[in-house]
Amino acid sequence: MLKGKKIRKVIISISFLLVLIFTNGIQNISNAEENLFNKDISISPVPKSIEEIGKGFPINPKVGLVKEVDTDPMALREVKETLKEAGVRKIVESNIHNSLPTTAVTIWVGEFSDENDFNLVKEKTGIDEINGKHKEGYTLYSGRKNDKKHIVLMGNDSRGTFYSAQSLGQLILKKDGTDWMPEVIIKDWPTFPIRGAIEGFYGEPWSHEDRLSQIEFYGEHKMNSYIYAPKDDPYHRAKWREPYPEEKLNEIEELVQTSEENHVEFTFAISPGVTVAYSNDEDFEKLVNKAEQMWDIGVRSFAIFLDDIDPNLRHSEDKEMFGDDENPSAAAQAYLLNRFNEEFIKQHEGAERLITVPTEYSQAGTTPYRERFAELVDSDVIVQWTGIGVVAPTITTEDADLTYEIFDHDLLIWDNYPVNDMDRNSLFLGPLVGRDNNLSPENGVIGSTANPMNEAEASKIPLFTVADYLWNPKVYNPTDSIERSIQEFGGDAAQALKTFVDSSYSSLISGKEPFSEELAPNITEFWKAYENEDELRKPANELLDKFTKLEEAPSELRNKLDNENFLDEVDPYLDKMELYGKAGKAAVHMLLAEKENDPAAVAEHKEQLESLLVELQSIPQTLGLGTVQPFFERVLYGENLAEGKTAIASSSEVDWLTPELATDGDSSTRWASLYNDDEWIYVDLGDVYTINQVVLQWEAAYGKEYKIQVSKDGEEWTDVYTENTGDGGTDRINFNPTQAQFVKMQGLKRATGWGYSLYEFKVYEEQ
Incomplete structure (x- = not known):
């Protein structure tokens, strides 16, 4: 990796490796000389296949390096930095067509796609198995032939070569005196073609320093995509028609260059949907000019986003042109997307496929909008989808199959995890969960971009697990992945970091604490x-x-x-x-x-x-x-009388935010009502008690005005407290001691556009 930042050696437990052998059948782990795989060997993301073939050998202070004429320069830089950290003081470099080094350890780096070059590598090193079919795949071999030690880093393409160099950096084991190279054969490739992150959250965007660090992190973890789409960058959304000022443009250019160095595709996204006139030539010209400005600094991937907007047409010219269509908004959006695709993307050689987010990106099932959008939008446009729900608790193969059938376009998941812009006072540091291990391009899903938190550095902890999943979902184990992430990120402070992560673990996709x-x-x-x-x-x-x-x-x-x-x-x-x-x-x-x-x-x-x-x-x-x-x-x-007791509510927003979650004694779970003022929840204490205190622990959707009511029979209710200026948080309500079996929060007026939502509803007996 670049700028001297090396991934720390982390340890995969032997139990996890055995789980991979026996439960998944994907990881081929054996040892020619011992019955136990070397537990210190760790590659992240977990490779498709790894086989140990010998005990290994020391990395001598002097090594040879054989390359092709066009070996990926970033891979070479990675290898050299790895060797330097391993104590190598002299590297004897050679082109494969020149005289080869006679060093005790020789490293071969490249694609070696020329048949003669490949045969020479086989003859000199003893490698006889390769993995040459998959894009971004690689073969890593380390072994002996004629008392010489060889390490072969053979990529199927330039990214594959770069990724093989990343894996080499993780394979070399630290030893007292001389670092040690295990003897292995790794055949590896990604399941998903697109793997990365989208800076798509609301709130203060990342700093330039944050973005540079993020891009390097993606490269280090075999993620190949970064979509630039910060909602509160004015030139991305509110001022999309205006060109970037020079200072900001220079920053984006540096991001593009850093992305290229790390084999990350930089996608520039524009969100014009709030104000654009879809049929207006002047607006289209401004859109193209904005894209041309990005093209000139090296951007080759573009996205036009139409999410989080009012789908109704606002401009008279759009109403005139599309108003008679069976779905005017879908027709207008398709017109703009197709025009941009034809007049910009296809007129620029080397441009990647256009990406879009439709306005209806999270619903379950089909709609007239979706059907018309799918029918009209060019077939080569990639459609982003969040799963079912803005924050999808699960994304299954069935979800993907149905959604692909609806849109009839390649799907790229916009995964709203670990994003926390909807809850700015929480961190979501747990691993990615709820994503089907069998999800693949066969379901129409060509990849996923995770939407991180506003906290860029903290986001790296869960993003490590995202990278793990997207590379090799078949063997993805969330518990193991987050442990390796903590070890890498925390280093000497890993144990303290684990305590912190375990205390900031629960999220909208995982209630675990x-x-x-x-x-x-x-x-x-x-x-x-x-x-x-x-x-x-x-x-x-x-x-x-x-x-x-x-x-x-x-x-x-x-x-x-x-x-x-x-x-x-x-x-x-x-x-x-x-x-x-x-x-x-x-x-x-x-x-x-x-x-x-x-x-x-x-x-x-x-x-x-x-x-x-x-x-x-x-x-x-x-x-x-x-x-x-x-x-x-x-x-x-004293004891919370409501804990574990039956709770009844007027409604639930969704079927997993039910009333008993407000009395389960767990302040990370919650009940939420429908979006009406006259909603309520009550708890049955099971017997009559003399009570004088109620505690309401609100979520962000709290009650501005509400009453606390009590009853002995659940039929006739008496007011014991009225709140007219609620401000959320935790309300500790004291009232005169009264006898009751049933205690109710009766909503009068909501504080937000949402309903009422309580983490906990607690009742205390008079002391």
Whole structure:
């Protein structure tokens, strides 16, 4: 990789490798001299086939390097940097048509597509198996012949050669004294032709530094696509007619050059749909001029996006031209796309296929718009699709087959993960999940571009897993992939980073909370011992250890992780994580003091806990620690009577945001209503209790005005509290003690255009 940034050696556990052997049948792993595959060998993304054929050999300080006349220069640079890091002090270079080096270790780099050149490589090195059919594929061989050691990096094309060089950098093992090269045969190629990311989020766009770093990251992880489409770049959307000013144009040119160096296709996207007159010649000329400006700085791939717009025609000339069509908006959009395709793309030799996003990009099933769009748009235009839903929990082969049949165009997934522009106070650091392992171009899907977070550096952690999936989905294992990502990104701070990732893991496509799952049994055992008068010290110490882990991880990350941009991005989350740890310890010590009949210590720890909770409340950023807040509240207020109890609601927005999720004791899951003011949710406590406190933990869709009502029979309701100026967050509502079995939140007025949404609905008994 470029600019001296090497991928750190990471370890794939032997158990994962065995899983690949026995469950997938894809990874061919064997060892000619031992019964166990070398557990230190790790390639990311995971290759299609890897076979160990010997024990390996040391990388001597002097090596030979044989290349073709036109060997990919970036691959050569990668190999040389890898050798330098491996302790090589002298490289003897030779062209394959000249005299060959007589070094103990010789590296052959190129495509060797000429039959004579290929036969020479076979004769000299002993390689007899190659993988030459797949675009971007490569064969990596390391072995011995006549007491000479050889490493062959043979690409099926220039990208394949570059990727073989990337794999070499990961294969070489660090050893005391001299680094070690395993003897292997790797035959590898990607499943999806297009693999990358789209900077397509709302909010503050990435900095130029961020983008350069992202592009290098893509190259390092065998991703080959970057789509430039930041919604809040005015020249991409609002000012699409205007050319870029010189300073900004120079930045984009550097991005294009860096993309080329990293074998990443830079796609420039324009989003004209908010204001464009589809049939207007002047608007079309401005569109072409904008594209010409990009062509002149080296852009060869273009996209015209029509997402997130009002599909109705606004301009009289469009209404006159398309108004009588069976679907005017589809006809108008197709006209613009086809004209651009014919008059720009096909008039520029070397231009890639045009990409578009239709206005209806996330719906399930067909519509009149989709049918007309599919019928009219040129067949070679690539259509982007998010899966079913703007943020699709799953993308299956069945989804893809049906959608491909509807659009009848090659599909490129716009995968809205790990994007967080809809929830700017959360990070989504968990692995990509919910994407079918059998998805492939056979389903009409030619690739996927992940939409990252506004936090560019933090996005690299889940994007590692995206790269893993897109290269080889058949063997993709999310748990293993995120572990390797953490090891690479975290280095010496990997363990602390894992704690942080496990606390920022849950997302719209995955409700999992690993650190909460780790904590949950400790909390359960602690309460069990506390209430049954059992020996409390052991479960207390175990719980204290977990909270100490939360408290200390931020400091360890700040001291050990050499990535200032990442630390700046996540700074408030680290602050909050540390406070959670401190508050947890204060809560445990408070309960221990109660058992020891030490009222002074109880008061001291309670005051500390309440103060820490105020600090926690002041930090809007959230972590996936759903079990922690209920623990604090039980310590201070007693047991949440609503937890685990039956909840009934007037409606649910979708079938996976149901009312019982507001009473499950997990603050990462939620109920959401339909988009009406008069919506409600109530909980049946199972018996009549004397209650005086309700806690509503709102999602972003909160109640501006609402009532808390109680009932003994679920039929007649009494108001105990009315809110007229709700501001979201967490509402802790106190009222006069009253007897009730049923407790309701009755919505009066929503604060947003969405419905009402609660992470948790809690009820407490009078203490």
